[in-house]
Amino acid sequence: MSTDKLDISLANELYVLKNEGRAKIPERIITAYTPPKNGFGPRYRLKGSNQSFIRLNSNSYLSLSCHPELIKAADQATHEFGVGPGAVRFIDGTFSYHDQLERRVAKFVGKPAAKIFNSAYTSNCGLALSISGKKTHWIGDQLNHNSIIRAMRITNIPRENKGIFKHNDMGDLRHCLDEVRPDIERVIVVFDGIFSMRGDYAPIDQIQEICAEYDARFKDGVITVVDDSHGIGAYGDTGRGTPDFCNSQPDIIVGTFGKAFGVNGGFIAGSDTIIESVRQKADTYIYTNPLSVADCAAASKALDICDSEEGQQLLAHLRERTHQFRQGLEDLGFESIPGPHPVVPLMVRDTQKTHDLVQYLFEQGVLVVGLTFPVVPRGDETIRFQINAAHTPADINYVLDVLKQFKHR
Numbered sequence: 001m002s003t004d005k006l007d008i009s010l011a012n013e014l015y016v017l018k019n020e021g022r023a024k025i026p027e028r029i030i031t032a033y034t035p036p037k038n039g040f041g042p043r044y045r046l047k048g049s050n051q052s053f054i055r056l057n058s059n060s061y062l063s064l065s066c067h068p069e070l071i072k073a074a075d076q077a078t079h080e081f082g083v084g085p086g087a088v089r090f091i092d093g094t095f096s097y098h099d100q101l102e103r104r105v106a107k108f109v110g111k112p113a114a115k116i117f118n119s120a121y122t123s124n125c126g127l128a129l130s131i132s133g134k135k136t137h138w139i140g141d142q143l144n145h146n147s148i149i150r151a152m153r154i155t156n157i158p159r160e161n162k163g164i165f166k167h168n169d170m171g172d173l174r175h176c177l178d179e180v181r182p183d184i185e186r187v188i189v190v191f192d193g194i195f196s197m198r199g200d201y202a203p204i205d206q207i208q209e210i211c212a213e214y215d216a217r218f219k220d221g222v223i224t225v226v227d228d229s230h231g232i233g234a235y236g237d238t239g240r241g242t243p244d245f246c247n248s249q250p251d252i253i254v255g256t257f258g259k260a261f262g263v264n265g266g267f268i269a270g271s272d273t274i275i276e277s278v279r280q281k282a283d284t285y286i287y288t289n290p291l292s293v294a295d296c297a298a299a300s301k302a303l304d305i306c307d308s309e310e311g312q313q314l315l316a317h318l319r320e321r322t323h324q325f326r327q328g329l330e331d332l333g334f335e336s337i338p339g340p341h342p343v344v345p346l347m348v349r350d351t352q353k354t355h356d357l358v359q360y361l362f363e364q365g366v367l368v369v370g371l372t373f374p375v376v377p378r379g380d381e382t383i384r385f386q387i388n389a390a391h392t393p394a395d396i397n398y399v400l401d402v403l404k405q406f407k408h409r
């Protein structure tokens with residue numbers, strides 16, 4: 001047996017992807033990290049290049065992944081228990097660090113309980129498997145992250161039990177709720193906290209108010225779920241994310257330790273019963289090894305830092321640098337989507353110009369992501385800049401200077 005025939009079929013499929021402009025570019029490989037020095041933040045080296053790069057395409061908003069205390073915590077946990085759990089959670093793969101992180105993150109987001117997963121992606125899938133039944137209807141924002149879309153798909157509910165509302169359109173959310181059949185027992189309304197391509201946020205207070213109006217119509221009510229992967233640790237006065245920013249608490253919070261907190265892994269937080277259902281029913285939790293104790297120890301430490309004086313300073317610095325960059329873009333006459341989140345989109349609105357600007361930035365040592373059709377609709381071509389707490393005023397000025405040069409070439 002050989003895979004020759006399969007290889008030919010797959011190669012054809014890949015060819016189609018490429019032709020449609022949907023194929024990913026080859027992955028760049030980071031080969032070295034240079035710590036901050038002389039008023040500039042960290043720099044990176046890439047395989048095959050002698051240049052050093054500043055990253056404005058990292059989700060590590062608090063820039064904690066190289067923090068000495070996180071490294072020390074991961075190191076200590078590893079020395080205590082080793083590098084792998086040896087089994088899934090329910091077959092004695094649960095260590096004190098897993099338990100501690102679950103308690104810590106529940107407390108952080110203000111929920112009675114939490115379960116940790118290998119990622120936010122598998123958290124969303126696990127949540128859907130745990131709380132969806134035959135008489136469940138799902139409603140989601142049109143721009144929800146792929147993991148939520150996938151989660152809604154794996155519930156195996158019929159198409160008519162799903163509704164999609166236009167991005168952040170509260171009238172359309174209402175319309176979706178009006179359309180739910182009366183025999184439905186449970187409605188789940190799910191949305192990103194921060195929309196990662198745009199840096200805008202879900203108006204959670206308004207969503208909560210609307211959902212509350214419909215709650216009594218259904219046996220199990222209307223349950224709100226926010227996936228605040230880009231908000232947690234980066235947004236709101238205390239880094240509690242979009243619920244904090246909107247001063248409104250959804251019923252269930254999904255998040256990641258892999259962005260602002262600089263580590264890895266995801267979580268679901270909610271009532272004790274919801275979390276016990278997750279433990280009993282989420283295949284993406286039950287049948288897979290958990291995070292390493294090193295990840296758990298580092299993530300717990302990241303939450304501690306976020307809650308400390310240092311965390312307050314990092315958040316304040318992040319807000320200032322984000323403001324500096326947004327103001328700079330405006331002064332240069334570039335279009336963006338307003339908002340205080342460190343995801344700052346530069347609306348280019350042209351495919352070729354987007355490619356040209358991404359390439360120009362790369363040649364000047366700046367790493368960013370360009371988003372073109374079909375990832376975004378034609379006319380919405382964008383470059384996504386992500387500010388983090390390790391960027392210095394000089395870093396931001398450097399990037400703005402490069403943008404200025406591009407404009408006046």
Ligand SMILES: Cc1ncc(COP(=O)(O)O)c(C=O)c1O
Nearest residue numbers: 119120121145196227229256258
């Ligand atoms: C809203 C949202 N959910 C989930 C994820 C995936 O997070 P993780 O890397 O922890 O799976 C992302 C990452 O891009 C995201 O933006």
